[in-house]
Amino acid sequence: MNEELDSQLSAMFDNELPAEECELLARRLSRDPDLKARWGRYAVIGAVIRAERDITLDGTVAGRVSAALSSEPELRPEGARPAARPLPFHWWQPIVGGGLAAGVAAVSILWLRAHALPGGSPPAMPAMVASSGPEAVVPALRPALRNAALAPDSFVVPPAPQQQQQPMMGVPATELADYVVAHSAFSWPVTRGSLLSALMVSEPGTSSTHARSDQPAPGVHGNAIQNPK
Amino acid sequence: MGADVSDLSLVRRVQRGDKGAFDALVLKYQHKLVKLVMRYVRNPAEAEDIAQEAFIKAYRALPQFRGDSAFYTWLYRIAINTAKNAVVSRDRSPVEYDLDRSNTDESYDMQGRMKDSETPEGLVLTDEIRSTVNAAIDALPEDLRTAIVLRELEGLSYEEIAAAMACPVGTVRSRIFRAREAIDRRLREVFEGGLGRTEELG
Numbered sequence: 001m002n003e004e005l006d007s008q009l010s011a012m013f014d015n016e017l018p019a020e021e022c023e024l025l026a027r028r029l030s031r032d033p034d035l036k037a038r039w040g041r042y043a044v045i046g047a048v049i050r051a052e053r054d055i056t057l058d059g060t061v062a063g064r065v066s067a068a069l070s071s072e073p074e075l076r077p078e079g080a081r082p083a084a085r086p087l088p089f090h091w092w093q094p095i096v097g098g099g100l101a102a103g104v105a106a107v108s109i110l111w112l113r114a115h116a117l118p119g120g121s122p123p124a125m126p127a128m129v130a131s132s133g134p135e136a137v138v139p140a141l142r143p144a145l146r147n148a149a150l151a152p153d154s155f156v157v158p159p160a161p162q163q164q165q166q167p168m169m170g171v172p173a174t175e176l177a178d179y180v181v182a183h184s185a186f187s188w189p190v191t192r193g194s195l196l197s198a199l200m201v202s203e204p205g206t207s208s209t210h211a212r213s214d215q216p217a218p219g220v221h222g223n224a225i226q227n228p229k
Numbered sequence: 230m231g232a233d234v235s236d237l238s239l240v241r242r243v244q245r246g247d248k249g250a251f252d253a254l255v256l257k258y259q260h261k262l263v264k265l266v267m268r269y270v271r272n273p274a275e276a277e278d279i280a281q282e283a284f285i286k287a288y289r290a291l292p293q294f295r296g297d298s299a300f301y302t303w304l305y306r307i308a309i310n311t312a313k314n315a316v317v318s319r320d321r322s323p324v325e326y327d328l329d330r331s332n333t334d335e336s337y338d339m340q341g342r343m344k345d346s347e348t349p350e351g352l353v354l355t356d357e358i359r360s361t362v363n364a365a366i367d368a369l370p371e372d373l374r375t376a377i378v379l380r381e382l383e384g385l386s387y388e389e390i391a392a393a394m395a396c397p398v399g400t401v402r403s404r405i406f407r408a409r410e411a412i413d414r415r416l417r418e419v420f421e422g423g424l425g426r427t428e429e430l431g
Contacts, residue, residue: 006406006410007402007403007406010402010405010406010409010410011387011402011405011406012235013235013257014380014386014387014405015233015234015235015236016386016387016402017234017235018234019234019238022234022235022237022238023238025235025238026235026238026239026241026242026250026253027242027247029239029249029250029253030239030242030247030248030249030250030252030253031249036249036252036253036256037420038413039253039256039257040256040257041413041416041417041420042409042413043256043257043258043259043260044260044358044362044416045362045377045381045409045412045413045416046260046381047260047261047264048358048359048362048363048366049362049366049377049378049381049382050381050382052260052261052263052264054264054267054273055260055263055264055267055273055276055355056273056277056351056352056354056355057260057354057355057358057359058350058351058354058355058358059256059259060277060351061255061259061262061263061277061280061281061284062252062255062256062259064277064281065252065255065259065281065284065285065288066252066255068281068285069248069251069285069288070248072248072285072288072289074246074247074248075243075244075245075246075288075291075292076246076292
């Protein structure tokens with residue numbers, strides 16, 4: 001046997017071998033029966049020098065432990081857990097997920113449109129928060145929102161921001177369409193189609209039904225839109 | 230040098246699923262553990278059983294071992310607890326035993342059977358090992374004998390032995406290795422004579 005290897009084994013037995021050498025030798029020790037037998041004899045030598053009188057030195061305990069552990073499973077590192085069981089599938093999960101994705105996409109579009117189009121309405125978020133009906137979700141697509149019958153009792157329009165007069169923060173129609181398509185990968189096809197249709201219809205020049213005006217609607221006084229009721 | 234670096238490298242291997250590395254730890258500490266347990270139980274065979282149980286418990290608990298203490302310190306605590314539990318259950322067992330079987334001779338026989346693991350073969354081998362190792366140590370040059378005795382009997386580190394013997398640490402390492410080699414050369418003959426059981430491991 002290699003003398004240098006044996007010298008390392010002796011030092012390792014005494015916990016006096018550098019860590020990096022220990023790593024390599026531990027690997028070899030765990031696989032090499034001759035090296036392991038020598039290691040065991042080093043332990044016997046120590047036991048005799050310490051005059052451990054009442055114990056047997058024939059390796060009985062080691063043999064029995066090895067036999068007992070032969071049926072034990074190998075240990076796993078603490079972090080290595082078995083793969084988590086997948087959650088059960090429910091039929092409503094894709095619908096809910098698609099609805100959420102569509103909702104987020106719709107809100108994003110409307111917010112972007114409110115900021116992007118010149119002369120467009122101010123940010124729509126406060127209005128949407130103030131209202132609760134479906135008409136509040138798509139105010140820009142529905143000019144009739146200003147109709148007293150559909151409008152909420154009262155809500156505050158934020159002061160016209162400077163950005164209305166600024167150059168467009170610029171989201172052209174094609175980019176908006178791309179945005180919707182890109183974010184509708186998980187949405188329900190019907191919702192996705194509605195959104196795209198709505199987007200196309202709402203584009204200036206694509207529909208004559210969409211009226212856009214900076215003039216306050218009837219019943220608007222200052223920054224507040226009052227329901228005439 | 231880390232006090233527990235080699236034990237820790239073996240422990241890490243076991244934790245990664247290498248059972249062979251645990252054999253090395255058992256080989257290294259089996260005698261110390263049996264000796265320790267014999268403070269609680271007088272019977273050597275019973276002490277071996279408890280040591281065996283402690284090793285198996287240690288193996289199963291090894292994933293939780295973080296290396297905050299030395300491996301032997303951790304193993305020591307497991308062995309002590311196992312020995313205490315064994316003593317408690319043994320103290321209870323004669324009562325339970327008597328409830329089922331009133332014949333005390335059977336109880337005596339059971340204790341007698343526990344000693345069977347101490348076979349005559351094992352005892353002969355143990356005596357032979359002792360005499361061989363002692364003869365080999367006596368035959369060692371003085372510097373080698375001093376180095377190995379300071380290490381094994383006094384438990385000194387290489388640095389402490391170097392200070393005691395007024396020589397470099399590298400010389401200490403070499404002396405201890407040469408001492409072991411000289412003893413092992415004779416010891417191997419004994420183990421290879423057909424009685425050595427440690428050869429079966431691995």
